[in-house]
Amino acid sequence: MPSTLPDGDPVPADGALPGSALAGLGDRPFAFYVHVPFCVTRCGYCDFNTYTATELGPGAGRDSYADTAIGEVRMARRVLGDADLPVETVFVGGGTPTLLPPDDLGRVLAAIDAEFGLAENAEVTTEANPESVDEAYLAKLREAGFTRISYGMQSAREHVLAVLERTHTPGRVPQVVEWTREAGFEHINLDLIYGTPGETDDDWRASLEAALSSEPDHVSAYALIVEEGTRLAAQVRRGELTPPDDDAMADRYLIADEMLSARGLHWYEISNWAADPSAACRHNMLYWTGADWWGVGPGAHSHVGGTRWWNVKHPAAYASRLAEGVTPAHAREVLSDEDRRIERIMLELRLAQGCPTELLDDRAVRRAVDEGLLQGAPYERGRAVPTLRGRLLADALVRDLT
Known part of the structure; x- marks a missing residue:
């Protein structure tokens, strides 16, 4: 955190x-x-x-x-x-x-x-x-x-x-x-x-x-x-x-x-x-994979239904707010559909189960397959799964595909 x-x-x-x-x-x-x-x-x-x-x-x-x-x-x-x-x-x-x-x-x-x-x-x-x-x-x-x-x-x-x-x-x-x-x-x-x-x-x-x-x-x-x-x-x-x-x-x-x-x-x-x-x-x-979670504690982040928020950092400020019956949340953001799409790509491309290709530009996906960054067989099944080389270049791969 x-x-x-x-x-x-x-x-x-x-x-x-x-x-x-x-x-x-x-x-x-x-x-x-x-x-x-x-x-x-x-x-x-x-x-x-x-x-x-x-x-x-x-x-x-x-x-x-x-x-x-x-x-x-x-x-x-x-x-x-x-x-x-x-x-x-x-x-x-x-x-x-x-x-x-x-x-x-x-x-x-x-x-x-x-x-x-x-x-x-x-x-x-x-x-x-x-x-x-x-x-x-x-x-x-x-x-x-x-x-x-x-x-x-x-x-x-x-x-x-x-x-x-x-x-x-x-x-x-x-x-x-x-x-x-x-x-x-x-x-x-x-x-x-x-x-x-x-x-x-x-x-x-x-x-x-x-x-x-x-x-x-x-x-x-x-x-x-x-x-x-x-x-x-x-x-x-x-x-x-x-x-x-x-x-x-x-x-x-x-x-x-x-x-x-x-x-x-x-x-x-x-x-x-x-x-x-x-x-x-x-x-x-x-x-x-985009589930909901509540983060308890100073500085903890939470996410429910596309709204993300984060608590105040210091334990004393955190305890004081709760003692007063006030939320310890410092601030929040409501993610747009595009924000959620990009975040989903960034996270799911790190997984062995991969990311649905329907979220991605097909030309970019095919190029990544040709360059050895994505596995070919999962691509044929509609999933973008990184190769070992793709894992090493994960940040660049995400940038190319988003």
Whole structure:
């Protein structure tokens, strides 16, 4: 969740949505995202909306956060009325959500269930730092109804973790994965980052091998982005670190796809590989395919029926608004039909299932097939699916097709 909020239109004090957003409510899948903005320390590369203890003001601490978030869940129910909206997925992200007690995370989940109802076999995920959980914590999370955990592993090389300012040791990940399985979790994801200054191809292979040795059913691999305003960006600007190289990044992606595929994890989105369809992150798939979701927490973004809005950033301002009975939304935008078409293309072209060619200019699609950027057979079936080369050039491919 980026730390900078975009401009937008004002939001009514009660958070009421336009009629266009409420039309068809319940016909589309519905999900919740819950942002927990707390971290022990902020990693040097991170541009997310997170806060350490020294950056928080009155009324914004961890102790009261679950109750504040529950207040927004109840507001969501009032805004959305009495429409039947079984929650397909819940994703708790951060920050470090597991800095909150497991009972607090369980209470937020229970409030979502009480107000909306969890769908049968709902996917419930939390992100976690490997150092922030133990056996007892994981057992309580599972008992509370969580079904999936995503660990921020990032690398198995200590010098790479040091550049990223990650505090866990490489050996911690296999231990917590074992505890997670023993607690009865159905799905485990490991997040990796490639392209860190000082990382070599061999370092990257070692990180992939270490992740695979724990036998997760899902791996996410993201190229490092040097975000303006971060400590990492300042180090690169001063010449202390070398910026990521595009060719090296492409090589690392190819290494990841080769190694993950060889071990039975196959791509379903450009940066994500799963052991089988049931292991794919259903929550993210809802994002990528235009579902509705309500984002709880400071800086959280929401989307319902073509209306998107985003909350105030700071936890103190967020808590204050909810205490006053006022929406925490900072601003919103109502997407035009053309906006939604382009956004759909941008997201669905990242998926292995592809994008319907009816949304695209056929001449541009045929040109991309001829250039080896889109697969030919799916095109014949009315789908635009990127090739491996197309995945490497995804941004340019999207520009050409929109």
